[in-house]
Amino acid sequence: MNALELARIISGVKNLCPAQKWEEGTPDMWEKVLAGTNFTDAKDAVVELGKHQSFIAPGEIREKALRLRQDRVAHVPMPVPNHTPGVSEGDEIRAIERAIGNGLISSVAEAYAYERWGGSLHLAQLRGHMPQLEGPAPVGNPKAVEDFIAGTFPRRPELPREIAEVLARRRPPGTAIACPTCHAAPNRRCHAPATRRHPAGRELAHAHPSRLETWAVAQVACPTCSSPVGAVCTEYGRPYVNGAHRERIEAATN
Secondary structure, three states: OOHHHHHHHHHHHHHHOOOOOOOOOHHHHHHHHOOOOOHHHHHHHHHHHHOOOOOOOHHHHHHHHHHHHHHHHHHOOOOOOOOOOOOOHHHHHHHHHHHHHHOOOOOHHHHHHHHHHOOOHHHHHHHOOOOOOOOOOOOOOHHHHHHHHOOOOOOOOOOOHHHHHHHHHHOOOOOOOOOOOOOOOOOOOOEOOOOOOOOOOOEOOOOOHHHHHHHHHHHOOOOOOOOOOOOOOEEOOEEOOOOOOHHHHHHHHO
């Protein structure tokens, strides 16, 4: 965020919170607190906070901006990265996540437009020339949309069964389903909340407990309370307050 953008943020706060006091050194402190915050995210955060508050602190703007960015990444389907010579898949995935967080890719139609574009967002961001990803969502082939939402385009080649089985064994238990905590897609690792260094959230080595418990319930019956496959664990005739019994999780993971 540059000085002009900071001035626009402060002006917006003054208009929404006319009773808020300002001193001579206030803008300098705001600049330090909001350093690294995306201007568009900060502007949206001020609007949201101004609907309910008569005083807005810069720390609240920063925190709200991070939550807005995290929500975008969690709710927009993640497309398969385009292959570009000289660009690794990891760099392209991180570029896609930044584009989603910045609002460049904000819908299924725009993500599908990225696939049809076929270029590299990583290179585009380095060069400072971002493409206009516009266009209608795919029509006439409903299966393509279903595959897209699941995170796999029809053009993605099928892995040999032996390799797919090895990769499946390496994934943390429970990742076969979407995570109810961080909304990670099936077969994608869980991630921590978004931060300045990791706008899309840092990947975790293990699945969230709620994801693991939900997966275990769908896999095996509980040896402790005898709940059948697909039924939640119980205790004294009521749903088990801690999710799933430890013995059930162990039975599913072994």
